[in-house]
Amino acid sequence: MLELPQIYAENIHRWLPELLYYSLMTLKIGFFSFIVAVVFGILVALCRVSKNRLVRTLAIWFIEIGRGLPIVVILYIIYFVPPQLFPGLNWTWFSDFTGAVLGLGIHGGAILAEVFRSGIEALHKGQREAAMSLGMTPAKSMVYIILPQATRIVLPPVGNYAIGLLKDTSLCTLIGVNEIMNGAKSIAFSDYQPMAVFILVAGIYFAMSYPLSLLVRALERRLSTAQ
Amino acid sequence: MTFFQILEKNGWYFFTTLLSGWPATLTVASGALVFALIFGLVIALMRISTWRLLRWPATAYLEFFRGTPALVQLFVIYFGFPDWGFQPSPLQAAIIGLGMNGAAYISEIYRAGIESIHRGQMEAALSLGMTPIKAMQHIILPQAIRTMLPPMTNFSIVLLKDTAIVFSIGVLEVMALARQLVTETLTSAPIYLMAGAMYLCVTIPMARLAARLERQRQAWQ
Numbered sequence: 450m451l452e453l454p455q456i457y458a459e460n461i462h463r464w465l466p467e468l469l470y471y472s473l474m475t476l477k478i479g480f481f482s483f484i485v486a487v488v489f490g491i492l493v494a495l496c497r498v499s500k501n502r503l504v505r506t507l508a509i510w511f512i513e514i515g516r517g518l519p520i521v522v523i524l525y526i527i528y529f530v531p532p533q534l535f536p537g538l539n540w541t542w543f544s545d546f547t548g549a550v551l552g553l554g555i556h557g558g559a560i561l562a563e564v565f566r567s568g569i570e571a572l573h574k575g576q577r578e579a580a581m582s583l584g585m586t587p588a589k590s591m592v593y594i595i596l597p598q599a600t601r602i603v604l605p606p607v608g609n610y611a612i613g614l615l616k617d618t619s620l621c622t623l624i625g626v627n628e629i630m631n632g633a634k635s636i637a638f639s640d641y642q643p644m645a646v647f648i649l650v651a652g653i654y655f656a657m658s659y660p661l662s663l664l665v666r667a668l669e670r671r672l673s674t675a676q
Numbered sequence: 677m678t679f680f681q682i683l684e685k686n687g688w689y690f691f692t693t694l695l696s697g698w699p700a701t702l703t704v705a706s707g708a709l710v711f712a713l714i715f716g717l718v719i720a721l722m723r724i725s726t727w728r729l730l731r732w733p734a735t736a737y738l739e740f741f742r743g744t745p746a747l748v749q750l751f752v753i754y755f756g757f758p759d760w761g762f763q764p765s766p767l768q769a770a771i772i773g774l775g776m777n778g779a780a781y782i783s784e785i786y787r788a789g790i791e792s793i794h795r796g797q798m799e800a801a802l803s804l805g806m807t808p809i810k811a812m813q814h815i816i817l818p819q820a821i822r823t824m825l826p827p828m829t830n831f832s833i834v835l836l837k838d839t840a841i842v843f844s845i846g847v848l849e850v851m852a853l854a855r856q857l858v859t860e861t862l863t864s865a866p867i868y869l870m871a872g873a874m875y876l877c878v879t880i881p882m883a884r885l886a887a888r889l890e891r892q893r894q895a896w897q
Contacts, residue, residue: 514876517879518875519851522840530864620747620841644755645759655739655744
């Protein structure tokens with residue numbers, strides 16, 4: 450334990466730039482899968498509150514499966530299964546990065562769908578009725594009346610999801626994406642310094658996620674006083 | 677061979693092999709849950725303590741373990757601890773790692789549960805001459821359990837799903853066996869789908885249970 454500072458003093462000028470380079474990939478996966486998750490989340494939430502029973506049931510299935518499966522299993526299914534099920538198609542575009550983004554995005558979509566639904570349902574029914582009685586179509590009242598107000602409610606849980614997502618990107622190393630954990634593994638085992646390297650990696654993740662969690666907490670406080 | 681031909685030929689073999697991974701998955705999950713339940717209570721009590729020397733380390737622990745991925749924590753414990761002279765087995769490392777990670781999350785459930793009990797309860801217990809520990813043990817925690825049960829169930833689901841990453845440190849659980857089967861038979865689709873279906877068979881009923889407990893709690897209040 451005592452020699453850790455010395456190990457860092459000797460090696461950090463080599464390790465840190467390399468790990469930071471890999472962490473760009475982590476941020477890239479996080480960013481793109483967040484967008485995919487939000488898009489999926491909104492679509493599935495709208496299907497979940499739809500009047501059509503088939504659409505609603507499909508949405509419920511998506512949510513139950515997306516939340517019930519471990520993320521690793523989703524990543525493995527998304528990345529390995531489709532090319533084998535449909536070998537005739539052209540899969541050259543389907544990289545580990547695409548698989549990672551899609552897998553994390555689907556899992557996030559299931560989580561966010563429930564968040565968005567509770568946001569939509571938290572609003573008083575009267576809002577929608579008022580909008581409809583003003584002659585808005587259901588789609589218009591959703592876009593102009595319901596969603597803008599629901600956004601405020603869902604912002605803190607979406608922020609918490611983003612923090613979780615940033616940490617979950619570490620699982621992409623298990624399907625071989627070259628992100629920070631992958632880089633850390635190769636450095637740790639080539640330099641025989643697993644403890645020092647993995648603690649450094651933990652520090653980098655913390656440096657990325659902690660500001661985000663402070664931001665979410667500030668947001669939570671502001672929104673709760675605003676109400 | 678098509679998907680269904682493979683399934684017909686090897687399906688039973690896949691099923692029994694994957695099933696033999698469940699004892700390890702459940703051992704890790706329940707071991708880590710017990711670890712997290714005990715250690716999380718310690719962290720929660722430290723966090724609500726009036727003594728800064730207890731509060732600050734607990735807060736630091738919480739922020740660190742919630743701010744870093746469980747996978748990194750597992751790697752530090754499994755690959756890093758041997759540097760310091762402690763060589764855990766994969767199973768030990770998995771239970772300690774997921775347990776320490778879970779303690780951070782579960783301590784917040786405890787804290788919310790304890791804080792949901794009216795202050796007057798604690799004051800009344802203290803004025804009857806109970807020590808703070810006795811009051812916690814006999815008055816506060818028994819009442820807080822009802823509030824804590826639904827989130828604890830949800831947390832158990834999360835923990836069970838998190839065990840799917842421990843194959844990366846060499847525990848022979850469901851995902852590890854799935855990967856072995858894939859290398860062995862050079863077919864992936866039926867195996868991973870079957871593994872996924874097995875997880876769903878456990879997690880979906882648990883989620884239903886959590887939802888029911890939550891409804892009961894709301895009805896009770």
